[in-house]
Amino acid sequence: MLTPGARFTWWQATPLVEQEYDVADAPMDGEMDSTFFLTKDKNIIPHTYPCRTAYIGDVRDREPEPAFAPDWSTARNVLPMGSAFLDLSGFWYRATRLGGWARTAVVSHTAGAARLGLSAAGAAKLFVNGTAAGWLAPARRNAADTVEIDVTLAEGVNELAIWFEDLAERDAVVRLELAWLDGPEAEAAIPFDAPRATVAAVASAIEAMHLDAKHYAGEDVWLDLPVPFPGPVTGTITVAGDFMAHDAQHFPLEIAAGAARAKLCNSAELRADYRYFHFDLSCNGFSTQATLGAEIVGAHAPAPATLAARIEEALDWIARNAEDDTQTALACLDRGTPEALDRADAIIAHELGGIERCHDCADFALVPLIWGRTLYGDRIRSALRDRIDAAMLSYRYWMDEPGNDVQWYFSENHALLFHTAAYLAGLHLPDATFARSGRTGLAQSAAGKDRLDGWFDHFEAAEMAEFNSAPYFPIDLKGLTALWALAPDADIKARAGAAIARLVEIVANSAHHGVITAAQGRSYEHTLCTTTTMELSGLARLLWGLGGHGAHVNALAEVALALRDHALALPALAARASWPDDGTAQEWRFTQGRVGDAPFARLYHHKTSETAMGSAARYRWGDWGYQETLIHARIGRDPRAQMWINHPGEVKQSGFGRPSFWGGSANVPRVQQYRDLALVLFAGVPPQLDFTHAWFPTPVFDDWSVDGQRAAARAGDG
Structure with missing residues (x-):
């Protein structure tokens, strides 16, 4: 009733x-x-x-x-x-x-x-x-x-x-x-044209079904069915990345009546990334949908011993394996083979549509495209070069220019890219008129430089309110490396170089054997649940020989080119990023962002060779959360052996909420950490959900136990 x-x-x-x-x-x-x-x-x-x-x-x-x-x-x-x-x-x-x-x-x-x-x-x-x-x-x-x-x-x-x-x-x-x-x-x-018993049985099967792993490295992907479907199932599976992904793969779905499991595909067929499996299925005349997610890890040999070799490895890997994105196109232009140049042309032609129409996140695509047009223009077809130049002239570079788009201008990462694009595009087309601002290229570049000066003033005083962010640090590095490589102004180049070095130092301090393990100011399911395919892991592999590569790249090709061709020099931080010494520990406190004169986020991180944990202290206790992950830990040396606790913002897994099921917290908890001990206190209020939960991946632990609300685990010596 x-x-x-x-x-x-x-x-x-x-x-x-x-x-x-x-x-x-x-x-x-x-x-x-x-x-x-x-x-x-x-x-x-x-x-x-x-x-x-x-x-x-x-x-x-x-x-x-x-x-x-x-x-x-x-x-x-x-x-x-x-x-x-x-x-x-x-x-x-x-x-x-x-x-x-x-x-x-x-x-x-x-x-x-x-x-x-x-x-x-x-x-x-x-x-x-x-x-x-x-x-x-x-x-x-x-x-x-x-x-x-x-x-x-x-x-x-x-x-x-x-x-x-x-x-x-x-x-x-x-x-x-x-x-x-x-x-x-x-x-x-039920409003469906199907027997209630059929609908209930299908719903029970879907609620219980899960992939047989959360991480795959060449194995078959199986769907486990603790509650079998009431009849044979047919349909399709669409495997795709997150909402910013550029490609998808499709597989037929067939499950025999009463089956306890079904093979979906082989993971070697999929891109190395966090992938969503979108099911469109029919059983006994009733059709519905479901979504599950898992990380696909590509095959990697040990990283080359020298930085020069790792640079070439990264550029080769991106050109061949990364998603269709202008960062990939830049790597393809650098490789210069007929196959790579054909791929670059196809990517650029597709991505220009979003830039020309000022799609949200077009700034992400524009900055690498300006780099490619500036330094590799002779490798791009002449008609496509002209189209790139026209797109630069018609683009909306900031909110004070007229437009009707919904590009997001307000966050640190987007602001940096808009100003970088204006500065560099104006330099590339100095005498042309930029349609929206009415400025000449030189004037457009000068306006971009003024705003970059303001952005660097903010960064040098406050650093990043989007602290330790696995999805957004690469976006920041995208803009900063472009400035390092292409800026003619010595002050902009120097400030960009210092900012790159600082972000890399934060990554090294927060990493555990090359995989970031820390409280994050903004996070998503597809960045939290990944390990060696997140882009910061690719950065660790490039710089320090740790980690692996993933298909979703925003800055890695630019970092590699800045190191190889533009004399970017970074401090040697491999030992800090790995922390191999069994007898020592790193305890690190720092602040990020500012609200008025006060620090925005007070961050604490502690790691040994076998454990790592990071948290945000005195951070917005009890407020409504957004995308913050406030406590994050790893044990042992398997990067999959990670844990965090959050207060879900929605029940739907793989949803679009901010906060979502795994990314962020509806209620910001009070967190107090001392070395490898932390206390986390949530105090949710209606209409927030009435539970918190922990990411606790038992299949990757060597030993584990769960007793009511108490859990324990061991991985390696952690």
């Missing part, structure tokens, strides 16, 4: 109808906001783009009208998987207006009045048995409001259908929640 507060969790959802939401080009006010995730309103990002302002004017507090009637034959079936809401979140590179239908059902034992609670961020309208019952239209970004709606139910099955819409800007949290508040005796029903 439904009780007050119960959520409806069985849903059908029609395909989203998407239309770019372009407003008139206009400048924005604002500057870099290094601590943009510090908000008074939970963890809701405060900055508002012109498209959101226009959308609010179009939608807020206006009764939504469906743009089309639902065709439920096209709908997908969404199982609860523990979640209280329907989650259609994702990532859109430009402002995009979304619309669609979703439905669930309720069985009322008698006819009568009921009250429901409807929550949405954009706009939503509830229909009961086809009749409009109520609506809300807050038009807020990634933050839902709730309205209570009085409805009349018929005896028996009642369809509860919702027309919804939203504006997606980059990462968009698109969720619908429908709660039972009051009414006659009733129970939730």
Whole structure:
């Protein structure tokens, strides 16, 4: 029976109808906001783009009208998987207006009045048995409001259908929640055209199924099924990287009725990276979806003994094995073989589309492209060179230039790349006119230099609010190495070199045998659950002969080229990054970021040859979190033997929430660490989830035990 507060969790959802939401080009006010995730309103990002302002004017507090009637034959079936809401979140590179239908059902034992609670961020309208019952239209970004709606139910099955819409800007949290508040005796029903027993059996199988490992190095990938499916399963598996990934692979799915496991593919066929396995499956006439994740580790011989050899290894590996990205194109241009140059041309032609349209994260692609155009222009087809130059002239380099994009200007890493791109593109095209600013290239470069000076002032005073960040340190190195290699101004080059050396020192201090092990200011599932395929591990292999390479690269080719061709010299930190001495330990305290005159993050790290742990002390105790991982540890020398504790921001695994299931914490814990001992105290509040959990990978430990809420493990001598 439904009780007050119960959520409806069985849903059908029609395909989203998407239309770019372009407003008139206009400048924005604002500057870099290094601590943009510090908000008074939970963890809701405060900055508002012109498209959101226009959308609010179009939608807020206006009764939504469906743009089309639902065709439920096209709908997908969404199982609860523990979640209280329907989650259609994702990532859109430009402002995009979304619309669609979703439905669930309720069985009322008698006819009568009921009250429901409807929550949405954009706009939503509830229909009961086809009749409009109520609506809300807050038009807020990634933050839902709730309205209570009085409805009349018929005896028996009642369809509860919702027309919804939203504006997606980059990462968009698109969720619908429908709660039972009051009414006659009733129970939730399934909206699917399938027997309830079949649906329940499929749901049980999916909830229990898992990959047979979280890390693969050439082995077959098997799906373990502790609860077998009720019949034969057919479908497809799409294997892809994170939301920024550039490629995907597809495999057929066949599972025999009652099977306890099924082979999916061989991991040697997959890119070395954290990969998501997206299942689209059908069993006994019922179709649904699921997602699981695992790290794919490529085959690596021991790292070459010399830095020169490791540089060539890195460039070769990237050119042949990395994802289709302009960083890969840069490595291909350097290799210069016909095959490599063909790949570079194909990558550049594809990536230019996002730059020309000012997609979010186009700055990530533009900086390596400027490097390639500047130093390897003779290896790029003339028509493609012209297109690159035209893209540089039409691009939006900062928010004070007119545009209608949703590029993220505010974080430290993006700001650095925008200013780097403006500075270098202006130098490359000194006499041309940059369309959005109206400046000549020399003036555009001068504006970029002024902003770079401000960025370096910030860095030299505060360093990184995105502290120890495995995903974002490579982005910072992307910009800094480009400046080191290409800047004609001695002061910019010197400041970039010092910043590179400092970030590399932080990585060395925070690494354990070449794999970063530390509290992180921003993190994701796909960066926490990886080991030797994260890019900072590739950096450790390049610099110190530790770690391995992964397919997702943002800076590694640039670092290699800066070392080989541009006299970048870095301190010898191999022993510190590995810490091989059994009889000693490193205890390290440092601060990152600033809020006013106070340090933002006070960081503590302790490691021996067999243990490492890092944490953030006195950091925002009890606040709503964003993407921070506040405690992280490893034991032994197997990089997979890692642990962390977090307070999930959502129940859905592999979701788009910030915080997510593994990345970040809904409630920021109090952490106190002394050497290899730490105390972690969470104090969550509704509507945050009522549990915390630990990443505790038992298959990689030599010994382990779990007794209630107590766990212990040994790996190697740790």
